[in-house]
Amino acid sequence: MSQCCINPSILSADFVNLEAELQRISNADAVHVDVMDNHFVPNLTLGLPVVERIQAVSPVPLDAHLMISDADRWAPAYADAGVASVTFHAEAAMAPVKLARELRARGAKAGMALRPATPVEPYLDMLSELDMLLIMTVEPGFGGQSFLDITLPKIRRARAAIDGSGIGVAIQVDGGITEETIVRAAEAGANVFVAGSAVYGHQDPAKAIDRLRSAGQA
Ligand code: DX5
Ligand code: ZN
Numbered sequence: 001m002s003q004c005c006i007n008p009s010i011l012s013a014d015f016v017n018l019e020a021e022l023q024r025i026s027n028a029d030a031v032h033v034d035v036m037d038n039h040f041v042p043n044l045t046l047g048l049p050v051v052e053r054i055q056a057v058s059p060v061p062l063d064a065h066l067m068i069s070d071a072d073r074w075a076p077a078y079a080d081a082g083v084a085s086v087t088f089h090a091e092a093a094m095a096p097v098k099l100a101r102e103l104r105a106r107g108a109k110a111g112m113a114l115r116p117a118t119p120v121e122p123y124l125d126m127l128s129e130l131d132m133l134l135i136m137t138v139e140p141g142f143g144g145q146s147f148l149d150i151t152l153p154k155i156r157r158a159r160a161a162i163d164g165s166g167i168g169v170a171i172q173v174d175g176g177i178t179e180e181t182i183v184r185a186a187e188a189g190a191n192v193f194v195a196g197s198a199v200y201g202h203q204d205p206a207k208a209i210d211r212l213r214s215a216g217q218a
Helices: 015-023 048-057 071-080 096-105 121-129 149-165 181-188 205-216
Strands: 005-008 031-036 062-067 085-089 109-114 132-136 170-174 192-195
Touching (some): 005 031, 005 170, 015 048, 031 048, 062 071, 062 109, 071 085, 071 096, 085 132, 109 121, 121 149, 132 149, 149 170, 181 192, 181 205
Parallel strands (some): 005 192, 062 085, 109 132, 132 170
């Protein structure tokens, strides 16, 4: 299993200076863009027009995490905008298989996210429809929260199912990722790591990315 990816979350960046903030993470694998609608989660961030501008200036591909209700309706537009990877929440999608297929048909990688208390088992048969499974390691909505160790068994079960079926689905974790918690998440089977405060809270975000990458490969 390749533990390739560190995707910094711009939720912890300076929103007034996004272009400069993106340049500071040019050694990342992708930039994680948290879209929140103040309905699916109790917070509001940015939407498609800002994502399109980020896409135009970003030195790395976009990994959009849509924390929005009615994902079936809104998610395909992010793929149409050229976002490399579009992740919707299982809890917010009426027809997740159809939606994943629509994203792929539009040229995006399809991701599906699970809140900490959402089990993976009901979705095991549709993992082949996905490029990435995002297992939230905090309740979505805010940066700077503590990693929830109760999510580790779910990561292990998802990894076992993916490896057992031979499908190439990445497992992303998001929330509370630090140089310590990334080790536990990686051991459990995650291979794509989102980090907001651990990257942008560091005085040298590029160095923080390198350190997380080596910790996640340990
Ligand atoms: C939380 C977001 C995360 C957040 C992570 O709902 O989905 O992407 O930015 O922030 P940290 O790494 O600070 O927990
Ligand atoms: Zn996120």
